[in-house]
Amino acid sequence: MNIIERNNVKIRGAGKQTLxxxxxxxxxxxxxxxxxxxxxxxxxxxxxxxxxxxxxxLSRYSxxxxxxxxxxxxxxxxxxxxxEIRPGIFIGHSVSAIIGLLAALKAxxxxxxxxLIAPSxxxxxxxxxxxxxxxxxxxxxxxxxxxxxxxxxxxxxxxIMGTPDKPELGExxxxxxxxxxxxxxxxxAQVTFLSDHRxxxxxxxxPTLILQCTEDKIAPESVGRFLQQSMRKAELHMLxxxxxxxxxxxxxxxxxxxxxxLNKSS
Numbered sequence: 258m259n260i261i262e263r264n265n266v267k268i269r270g271a272g273k274q275t276l277x278x279x280x281x282x283x284x285x286x287x288x289x290x291x292x293x294x295x296x297x298x299x300x301x302x303x304x305x306x307x308x309x310x311x312x313x314x315l316s317r318y319s320x321x322x323x324x325x326x327x328x329x330x331x332x333x334x335x336x337x338x339x340x341e342i343r344p345g346i347f348i349g350h351s352v353s354a355i356i357g358l359l360a361a362l363k364a365x366x367x368x369x370x371x372x373l374i375a376p377s378x379x380x381x382x383x384x385x386x387x388x389x390x391x392x393x394x395x396x397x398x399x400x401x402x403x404x405x406x407x408x409x410x411x412x413x414x415x416x417i418m419g420t421p422d423k424p425e426l427g428e429x430x431x432x433x434x435x436x437x438x439x440x441x442x443x444x445x446a447q448v449t450f451l452s453d454h455r456x457x458x459x460x461x462x463x464p465t466l467i468l469q470c471t472e473d474k475i476a477p478e479s480v481g482r483f484l485q486q487s488m489r490k491a492e493l494h495m496l497x498x499x500x501x502x503x504x505x506x507x508x509x510x511x512x513x514x515x516x517x518x519l520n521k522s523s
Contacts, residue, residue: 260332260339263313263317263332264305264313264314264332264336265305265311266304268302268303269297269301270299274519276300276302276303276345276346276348277336277337277357278302278303278348279307279348279349279350279356279357280307280310280350281350281351281353282351283430283433283442284430285306285307286311288350288502288504289302289304291508292511292512295508295513308323309323309437310441320444323445323448325448326355326448327359330359330363333357334364337360337364337367342367343366345368346369346371346372346519349371349376351375352377354371354373354375358461361461370466371463371464371465372465372468372515372518373465373466374468375468375469375473375476376476376481376484378453378455378483378484379453379455380450381395381450386455386483387480388479389474389477390450395450395451398450399451406442407439410434410437411431414427414431414433414434415428416474417430417475417500417501417502418500418501418505419474419501420500426505429505430502430505455483458487461491462489462490463490465490465492466515467481467484467493468494468514469495469496470496474501476501478495496514497510498510498511
């Protein structure tokens with residue numbers, strides 16, 4: 258198996274320290290294009306597409322393997338092993354934040370610290386936990402996606418981006434979502450929004466930066482606070498950026514927060 262081709266792995270930048278960038282739901286590695294120039298002068302950047310996304314090998318997609326986030330975490334570990342990353346700094350957006358955390362739990366030798374952008378271990382409310390959605394809300398959303406994925410993408414992408422003052426960014430995300438294979442995108446959505454990894458974050462002890470946005474309709478501030486309180490070495494930083502994709506809507510602010518954390522913790 259060619260892991261590099263399977264996940265369309267690319268290396269950019271210069272530097273002794275490797276940053277592993279993992280894109281969120283519905284996107285691919287190109288979503289990092291605005292932040293790459295802010296990081297590549299001082300770091301080696303490892304970019305890849307999850308199987309089923311971008312230029313990954315779609316023939317490798319398996320509903321059984323990718324029926325949980327652990328399948329994606331196993332791919333990440335295989336990439337790190339293949340490239341002998343010991344250790345790297347993981348930067349994951351949205352669902353990939355948890356994928357990276359699961360990989361670090363399984364193979365901690367490949368990761369020195371994590372930077373999680375708009376993460377969520379569970380998207381639905383339960384008891385005192387406020388994930389942002391009711392379980393019924395998520396089920397209704399998935400039904401809408403199942404009946405007409407493109408309509409769902411056109412309605413939801415601007416909400417996810419969360420930048421009504423910059424409608425072109427919502428339009429960009431819409432185009433990205435609509436470029437996905439609907440059957441894969443629908444399955445990944447089920448796996449993403451119905452997963453519950455709150456037990457996995459409890460007492461997680463690698464140094465971690467949580468970057469939380471304001472007015473995030475997908476991962477509200479309550480989720481960031483939950484993660485900060487649950488993880489032993491987590492630091493929460495509130496960005497001024499709005500929405501769920503600050504690496505797109507506010508790349509300079511996001512990169513500055515990343516650099517500050519890395520410089521402080523180096």
